[in-house]
Amino acid sequence: MLRLAIQKSGRLSEDSLKLIRECGISFITSSLKLKTESTNFPLEILYLRDDDIPGYVADGVADIGIVGENVLVEEGKQELAIEPLGFSKCRLSLAVPKSAEYNSVDDLEGKNIATSYPNLLQSYLDERGVKANIHTISGSVEIAPSIGLADAICDIVSSGSTLISNGLREVERVFKSQAVLIAHKGLSEEKRAILDKLLFRIHAVQRAQRTKYILLNAPNDKVDEIVSLLPGMKSPTVLPLAEKGWSSVHSVVNEDDFWEIIERLRDAGAQGILVIPIEKMIS
Ligand SMILES: Nc1ncnc2c1ncn2[C@@H]1O[C@H](COP(=O)(O)OP(=O)(O)OP(=O)(O)O)[C@@H](O)[C@H]1O
Ligand SMILES: O=P(O)(O)OC[C@H]1O[C@H](OP(=O)(O)OP(=O)(O)O)[C@H](O)[C@@H]1O
Ligand SMILES: [Mg+2]
Structure with a gap:
């Protein structure tokens, strides 16, 4: 039996479950049950917080997982990635208040930036030789400038409507992301064979979608x-x-x-x- 970790509830959940179902894998879901077994494929599904998924897969608690590349790279576990999945496409961007003056990334020198992705942001700034103070917060990042917590933010953007609703303007794209399938490095031969079967089905679904x-x-x-x-x-x-x-x-x-x-x-x-x-x- 292969153990798959997916996000319990959030931006990845629905499409992750949809992909598994499109692969012809049936299972019963209930919002209270955090673990389900497929009724027709050797797969067990664990429902977790997305930030925990790379760690669980790295440790082998879960064999495979679906997570955003942004979280995977932030946690330094990019070597686990085996397949881009084409959904939950988004970007990690820097944004400043609409009225703030901004010409280039150099304008962030010495500024306070709020983000949930301190590592991705730090390497972006390092590559450009900019020194800023990074404040790590776990959510509602877009509120930070309006409550005086930061001069700028670095957060996930998709349609851009959250930025607009909070009076912010996107100024730099830091990282492009989509959902990826990740796998534990030391899978047994039996588990690897189940994963290959699953990948065969995923490829058939992906080709059909294109x-x-x-x-x-x-x-x-x-x-x-x-x-x-x-x-x-x-x-x-x-x-x-x-x-x-x-x-x-x-x-x-x-x-x-x-x-x-x-x-x-x-x-x-x-x-x-x-x-x-x-x-x-x-x-
Ligand atoms: N607006 C969006 N459009 C597309 N994809 C998104 C969007 N926001 C986030 N994502 C992607 O989905 C992933 C999960 O986002 P979500 O906001 O559900 O995370 P979360 O709040 O950290 O969830 P959890 O409660 O599991 O920790 C992100 O890491 C990112 O890859
Ligand atoms: O550019 P947009 O299309 O507006 O999307 C961006 C927003 O989506 C995500 O949050 P989400 O809605 O998942 O809520 P969360 O912050 O509670 O995770 C992300 O953290 C942004 O706030
Ligand atoms: Mg999370």
């Missing part, structure tokens, strides 16, 4: 040109339609190229284009 299934109709004389625009897993499928002289073309396209390909397909004579999400994709 790809769309596309179906379209085309007159037969346009099929060759349309097929040349579509990559497909091997090559596109072409099937005859009931209506003579027409075919249906099926393929998969990458989300990043999606809109450009659609335009080119229409120009080439494709009609009735349907785009469908893919649940799993195994190459």
Whole structure:
């Protein structure tokens, strides 16, 4: 049985559970139970505070875990990372009061900066030769300037609305983060085999999320040109339609190229284009 540590409640919880469920792993959750076992996969889930997850995985109390890169690197445990997961994307940024004068990071020399990430901030300032006083607080960091605790803050930003609501302005991006899968260094062979099985499923889910299934109709004389625009897993499928002289073309396209390909397909004579999400994709 592999032990997975995830955040009990917070910004990582929902997407972590969603990923595990998308891997076809079933389990029953209850807000009071801090440990659950899957009913169809050798996995036990521990629900923890996110800051504790890297330490538990490093010690082998948990075998694997899901945590933000910001927390992992802050705790100096980046060597545990095995896979970026693509969710909980955010950045650690420096921000100052809206009205404060700010030209460059040098303006922070001798200033008081509140943060929950003293190590990440310290190395950022060290690299730029700036000496500031770092005040470590564990939450509600954005309040610090307005209550006279600090001149600036360094905290997580995503949409930026928390900064705006607290009269702050983002001035420097210190660290880019997303959720990562981490694993204990000395996993037994048995546990490593379960982890490989889980990774196989995670990759299938991730590939599917980046790809769309596309179906379209085309007159037969346009099929060759349309097929040349579509990559497909091997090559596109072409099937005859009931209506003579027409075919249906099926393929998969990458989300990043999606809109450009659609335009080119229409120009080439494709009609009735349907785009469908893919649940799993195994190459
Ligand atoms: N606004 C956001 N958008 C996207 N990701 C975020 C955001 N805020 C935080 N994160 C990511 O999610 C992680 C957990 O954030 P959260 O605010 O839930 O942590 P926390 O309050 O420290 O939780 P805990 O109670 O478990 O200690 C952060 O370390 C970061 O990686
Ligand atoms: O840029 P935004 O989209 O506004 O997001 C940023 C906010 O999100 C996080 O806090 P969260 O809401 O998770 O609450 P917490 O401070 O209680 O952890 C983070 O600490 C910021 O305060
Ligand atoms: Mg925390």
